[in-house]
Amino acid sequence: MHKNEWTLIFFTLIAQLAVGLTLMFAFVYWFFPGFNIANVWFKSPEFIILLLMGIAALVSLLHLGKPLNAPHSMNNLSGSWISREILTLTLFTFSVFVLFLVKCFLGGNQQLISLLYIFSSVCGIFFIYSMSRIYTIATIPPWNYWYTPVSFFLSVVLFGTLGFYVLKAYLLLMVSNQLLTAMLVLLVLVIAASAILHYHYLNSIKDLSVDFLDYSKGLYYRLFLLRIVLLVLLLLSSGFIYFQPVPLLFVVSLIVFQEFVGRFMFYKSFFRIGV
Numbered sequence: 398m399h400k401n402e403w404t405l406i407f408f409t410l411i412a413q414l415a416v417g418l419t420l421m422f423a424f425v426y427w428f429f430p431g432f433n434i435a436n437v438w439f440k441s442p443e444f445i446i447l448l449l450m451g452i453a454a455l456v457s458l459l460h461l462g463k464p465l466n467a468p469h470s471m472n473n474l475s476g477s478w479i480s481r482e483i484l485t486l487t488l489f490t491f492s493v494f495v496l497f498l499v500k501c502f503l504g505g506n507q508q509l510i511s512l513l514y515i516f517s518s519v520c521g522i523f524f525i526y527s528m529s530r531i532y533t534i535a536t537i538p539p540w541n542y543w544y545t546p547v548s549f550f551l552s553v554v555l556f557g558t559l560g561f562y563v564l565k566a567y568l569l570l571m572v573s574n575q576l577l578t579a580m581l582v583l584l585v586l587v588i589a590a591s592a593i594l595h596y597h598y599l600n601s602i603k604d605l606s607v608d609f610l611d612y613s614k615g616l617y618y619r620l621f622l623l624r625i626v627l628l629v630l631l632l633l634s635s636g637f638i639y640f641q642p643v644p645l646l647f648v649v650s651l652i653v654f655q656e657f658v659g660r661f662m663f664y665k666s667f668f669r670i671g672v
Contacts (some may be wrong), residue, residue, distance in 0.1 A: 414556045416489070416553050418446055419493065420553065421561060426511040432560070444498060447628055449671050478545070481530075540663075559648075581635040585628055592624060593625075616665070619648050
């Protein structure tokens, strides 16, 4: 894996965390009328999301050879998913910023806040979709597969669900622990199943180039086993959250670590055919 691809790991995961939190708060504002949080601006969810997107944007610039040329990457919206990613990133961040301003100056207008959260969520979904389409390239078989967009959106939903666990007590949300546990268990099962199916697909790819990787041995195979172990631990931990409380920090650490390993594996799986 190239050195600058480490920045892409952090960029994609941080951005997906920001979108996941946005979706989570959109759900909260829509289904919990009268909900409000954090009159102090630097504790507001909108500020946290903006901070995450700021970090993600700065990290993404490190991937560019010449960061000052970044504005030129929007010059081909009609044919480039990179241009569309940057446009949707900008729209998503701007929509959250508007939401932040509305919360600061019109904090009592819950209906407007709910609608703006829905709009921000839609922008975030298009942003993640554009991000995933960058990698679905016909000449890169490991990435040109359904797993790429599915894994990106699974990360978004997983981070959003995690947000409920982390903030549920602080926000005093009347959400059933059993419901949240069931959601988390289902997500972990889907993530594990998709990871196994993708691994099977990788091993079915024929040797098409000199850069072809043998996924059944070496570092990639060890990383795959490590991620499966992490997912099993996460599944067991999630299953016991309701009946036998598990330290939340342990669950959070497992989720973040397995997501990091999974994204590292994604970039590590790269090989190209043709020119």
